[in-house]
Amino acid sequence: MSDLDLRIGTFRYDTTEALFDGSVTVDGARGTTMSTAATLPEIFERMARGDGVDVSEFGLTFLLRALDQGVPFVAIPAFPVRVFRHSCVFVNTDSGIAEPADLVGKTIGEFGVYGQDSGVWAKGILADEYGFRPERNRWVIGGLEHPAPPFTFTSHPHPDDLDITAAPDGRTLSAMLDAGEIDALFTANVPQPFLEGSPHVTRLFGDYEPVERDYYRRTGNFPIMHTVVARRELLETHPGLARAIYTAFCDAREAGARRYRQFRHLYQTPVMLPWVNALIEKNDRLFGEDWWPYGVSANWTALDTFLRYHHEQGLSARRWTVEEIIAPDLLDT
Structure with a gap:
């Protein structure tokens, strides 16, 4: 070697x-x-x-x-x-989606391919916990912030009974969600309209952290x-x-974990995030030392x-x- x-x-x-x-x-x-x-x-x-x-x-x-x-x-x-992927489901505020049951019959966007890693987890968790069934929805595949066709470097398997289309030419999933052209988005990245404070885009699980922590306690899945x-x-x-x-x-x-542990002695002053020590201590109680x-x-x-x-x-x-x-x-x- x-x-x-x-x-x-x-x-x-x-x-x-x-x-x-x-x-x-x-x-x-x-x-x-x-x-x-x-x-x-x-x-x-x-x-x-x-x-x-x-x-x-x-x-x-x-x-x-x-x-x-x-x-x-x-x-x-x-x-x-x-x-954790409860936080990756975004909805248009005019879509009528307030809880997972409201996703039925809606049009949902997904980046690049039907069944991104984040989407597989989101669909699976919603199915296990809330009875979600993807075949009840319409799916649109495209680019998140830049127009893009579905990925060409991978295969695109999916059940025959799914309604899946590509996003229209020149359109992005973020813009379509903001405009209400899709009702929801399962995404690996946070859409730009949400980061910019758009009143039209919100998370399905607004207070997602306690939901995700409870999910981990019950299932052991990170x-x-x-x-x-x-x-x-x-x-x-x-x-x-x-x-x-x-x-x-x-x-x-x-080496990365060791830096965080060492920073605790300095109240995480090398990191530009307030209360990081409190977060690490909270995570230690949930995950143990190996997060x-x-x-x-x-x-x-x-x-x-x-x-x-x-x-x-x-x-x-x-x-x-x-x-x-x-x-x-x-x-x-």
Whole structure:
């Protein structure tokens, strides 16, 4: 493995910063080149097309779609992005949607593809908790802040009974929500009209934090959006590489967590957010000291839940198992 120059694609997060600044490296690789992009779909597309990266952050839904197409990807159980998703459902204030039951029969937007990672979680949670059924809705796929067609680097499976259309040319989902052209939006990012204080856009769950904390207490699910993937033949050609990559991502995440712990001594003065100490103490009581676990055992429930949702929503040809998608020599993590 010492002859390997490894190219890793990921966004620059506090969980990956140490990989970018070189304070954490992949043991045994001759060199590591970090690659990022302006948007996450660009990173995913590079991996999907085999363009300039060997290992990459990758959305869980895009991994499962690739596996259904026979692409020999395998997941390394590091999870740089995870977000509670009650907060990702936005509605037009004139749509008549005040609670989840009001979503029935409405037109809902989704960015890039039907079944984004955030959308899979939102639909699954709403189905489990409130009886939501996606086939009762109309779905519009497009760009969030810039007009864009559905993604071309991935497959687009969906149940035959779903009403799915592309957004009109030149229109964005954010603008359509603000104008009432769609009633709701399931989104990975906060729409700009909401950030600008538009009176026409609000969240379905206005006070979402206690709802999401209660969801975690009851289910143990901290929703995972992205994992890290490599091609199976790369890992088979270089024994020990999967473990080395996993360890590097763990070390980088720990470096970020350690900064937060150290900042507590200074009342988080290096961070421009008031009361961060109080938030960390609150999170410690809920999650314990490891708020952002990597590895299979600590994330089995969340992974298995996503795999179930993906199949139930007609996005997977079959019900994948955790053991099938994770690198075999990392199932003990």
